[in-house]
Amino acid sequence: MPTNERPYGSWPTPITSEQVVAASVRLSGLAVDGADIVWSEGRPADAGRTQLVRRSEDGTTADLLPAGRDARTAVHEYGGAAWWVRDGIVWFSDWADQRLYRMAPGAAPEPLTPEPVSPRADRYAEGDVSPDGTWIACIREHHAGSSALDVRNEIVRIAAHTPSEPEVLVTGPDFVASPRISPDGRSLAWVQWDHPSMPWDDTQLLVRDLRTGEETVVAGGHGESVFEPRWNEDGSLWFISDRTDWWNLYRWVPGADIQPVVREEAEIGSVGFGLGSAYYTVLADARVVFVRRRSGFDALVVREPDGSLAELDLPFSVITAVQPAGPGTVAVIAGGPVAEPGVYLVDLAAGALEVLRPPRDLGIGPSMLSVPEPVSFPSADGAGLPRTAHALFYPPAHEQYHGPEGELPPLIVVIHGGPTSAAVPVLNLALQYWTSRGFAVVDVNYGGSTGYGRAYREQLLGEWGVIDVADCIAAAQWLAERGRVDRNRLCIRGGSAGGYTTLAALAREDTPFAAGADLFGVADLAALAADTHKFESRYLDRLVGPYPQARKVYEERSPIHHVDRFHRPLIVLQGSEDEIVPPNQSELIVEALRKRGLPVAYLLFDGEQHGFRRAENIRRALDAELSFYAQVLGFELPADEGIEPVVVENL
Known part of the structure; x- marks a missing residue:
């Protein structure tokens, strides 16, 4: 039991900003190449670059990319699927110039694609190598100018081993994804969609006979989101679809009807901002292994050939990729809630784990970690009708400190990005940074979040800035009413779309929040509609309304038009090279609050894009936000951390 008393928010903690970034990595892609396993690591300590790591059969690991190379693509700006492997050869898109490179074992990377007319104008992602190994089908995103109207997304064919001019296979749709070559090399499957749809709204799955050019629309259309097509060796095509409200698994054989493989009131997969998802795999023995999400928590499930399902007893709550790795593995x-992501081999028969890439050894006992509690609470829609929303609640946790008797902890309401995304219950030291200091945190899965079915996801349509704000306020007030947090010290923070919700929640005369932190958030919806990248250039059509027809709605919901309602302190953190939410969005709101004499702090991080990747910037952002809360809520910072105070103007 904690024995030392100290005001909430001021507890000394080993989970400092230095600890948050020390040796930290962001694990993403996963591939099996013969007996080897390959994955990618985003490394904040190495200027945020993405390195590829190969684990050989003998258990040794080695970095694959030479110094200065960064396997990261800017397709859709969010990227994903920037590399792939076959027989020891790696193909990857390099962040610096976005060209596609081939790297044989022991050799230097060699470019396969031509140098574009202008820097980074041709971007490549999500390649699939043909069965005979001679060619690659992949996405090419071509930028002919500076406007979103000048961007063309296509599927191209590229020689796998020698430089060549890409041959266009699919063009016309606004977006294409997941090119997949059939096992016999005769057919190509892909997913496509058009504005104003997003990939979780309406997509189509098509197959083309590469010999005749004949095309078949397999699935999808209005009201159906289809993704992650995958050919099986028997010639069947598998895919995920939400045709019954939930993303479930289906199988198609040419000339036959679509067959449901797994149909449950649970999600298989998640929202498709990044490319290259891998939420299921079909094994050689006809078993299917997939990731199932219920109530915000993931589980690994095996479907037997007879249709029966068995959930494996594993210590995981979030699973982001699954790949076949040998018989029964x-x-x-x-x-999990007390372990950062790692790479593992799972023996399906025994349920045993082999650690391939362990999580960091944090040197922190479990009593220092706050474990999330899934909560559901009452809220309302824009018309005041009752509805239920969801969140993950993290109480303060410390093995040595507790708050003064009669004092309740301050609350930080966290809003995920997207906004069509989700809060996930995996150990995140950047969140434990707060709970170990005496803050309570609630990570809100407001209406519109993924993981709860299509109907819940569509609650945000036409209601962005309404439903999300209502649910964040409802979560804070619900916790305060139950005596779990101090209703006078409610704070709200979010990045990107979450930054918009933060600003919208503060731009209310009746806001319950005492302070807020906006990380690269949207202040002016009309400016975002006019000045963002192609992938999201029509996103607001459904979330708010078509622009400029719905101009009045845009103005009503844009915080920049309601600075007269702001009366709480705000800190704003922004990257200088953000193409998704440009810096002018943050600068508009900061300047408006300065003119009104309101407490505001602003930090611009040079060289950062949408989200901070460099260790020094991640540290500074966390510590600056803590310093901000200390100043506006009135508690002392731990003296031994050497935190540089942030300047809060007009405080």
Whole structure:
């Protein structure tokens, strides 16, 4: 039991900003190449670059990319699927110039694609190598100018081993994804969609006979989101679809009807901002292994050939990739409430784990970690009708400190990005940074979040800035009413779309929040509609309304038009090279609050894009936000951390 008393928020903690970034990595792609396993690591300590790591059969690991190379693509700006492997050869898109490179074992990377007319104008992602190994089908995103109207997304064919001019296979749709070559090399499957849809709204799955050019629309259309097509060796095509409200698994054989493989009131997969998802795999023995999400928590499930399902007893709550890795074995990237993501081999028969890439050894006991509690609470829609929303609640946790008797902890309401995304219950030291200091945190899965079915996801349509704000306020007030947090010290923070919700919640005369932190958030919806990248350039059509027809709605919901309602302190953190939410969005709101004499702090991080990747910037952002809360809520910072105070103007 904690024995030392100290005001909430001021507890000394080993989970400092230095600890948050020390040796930290962001695990993403996962591939099996013969007996080897390959994954990618985003490394904040190495200027945020993405390195590829190969684990050989003998258990040794080695970095694959030479110094200065960064396997990261800017397709859709969010990227994903920037590399792939076959027989020891690696193909990857390099962040610096976005060209596609081939790297044989022991050799230097060699470019396969031509140098574009202008820097980074041709971007490549999500390649699939043909069965005979001679060519690659992949996405090419071509930028002919500076406007979103000048961007063309296509599927191209590229020679796998020698430089060549890409041959266009699919063009016309606004977006294409997941090119997949059939096992016999005769057919190509892909997913496509058009504005104003997003990939979780309406997509189509098509197959083309590469010999005749004949095309078949397999699934999808209005009201159906289809993704992650995958050919099986028997010639069947598998895919995920939400045709019954939940993303479930289906199988198609040419000339036959679509067959449901797994149909449950649970999600298989998640929202498709990044490319290259891997939420299921079909094994050689006809078993299917997939990731199932219920109530915000993931589980690994095996479907037997007879249709029966068995959930494996594993210590994971979030699983982001699954790949076949031998008879009765799969490789996964997964983490849990008290363990950061790692790479593991799972023996399906025994349920045993082999650690391939362990999580960091944090040197922190479990009593220092706050374990999330899934909560559901009452809220309302824009018309005041009752509805239920969801969140993950993290109480303060410390093995040595507790708050003064009669004092309740301050609360930080965290809003995920997207906004069509989700809060996930995996150990995140950047969140424990707060709970170990005496803050309570609630990570809100407001209406519109993924993981709760299509109907819940569509609650945000036309209601962005309404439903999300209502649910964040409802979560804070619900916790305060139950005596779990101090209703006078409610704070709200979010990045990107979450930054918009933060600003919208503060731009209310009746806001319950005492302070807020906006990380690269949207202040002016009309400016975002006019000045963002192609992938999201029509996103607001459904979330708010078509622009400029719905101009009045945009103005009403844009915080920049309601600075007269702001009366709480705000800190704003922004990257200088953000193409998704440009810096002018943050600068508009900061300047408006300065003119009104309101407490505001602003930090611009040079060289950062949408989200901070460099260790020094991640540290400074966390510590600056803590310093901000200390100043506006009135508690002392731990003296031994050497935190540089942030300047809060007009405080």
